[in-house]
Amino acid sequence: MYHGKTPRTLRRRFALAAAGLLLAAALAAAGAWGAGRLEKDLAAKGAGALRATVLERAVQCYALEGAYPxxxxxxxxxxxxxxxxxxxxxxxxxxAPNLLPDVTVLQKGG
Structure with a gap:
């Protein structure tokens, strides 16, 4: 005979649903943290690339003109x-015109 759902089965389903929601929240938080970390890493690489470009242009100027800019x-x-x-x-x-300039690149905050 069928007597309906037992309280134990309903509690188990509720616990599984709660665990699923907690897992989804944890994954969302980890994804947000990873995206923020990726953005910071890319920003640091951008600053490094800009510094390298400035130095490359300074060396190019030295090669063509005989002095650093x-x-x-x-x-x-x-x-x-x-x-x-x-x-x-x-x-x-x-x-001095014969010494490589000191170049610093910082990313603006916020």
């Missing part, structure tokens, strides 16, 4: 360098 603006005007100032802060310190 006096400023970042000189590279932008004469060597086609483009800096996204809304995303990066670039410091360019030229000590």
């Amino acid at each position: 006096p400023s970042l603006a000189y590279l932008e005007e004469n060597y086609g360098l483009q800096v996204d100032r809304s995303r990066y802060i670039v410091t360019y310190e030229a000590f």
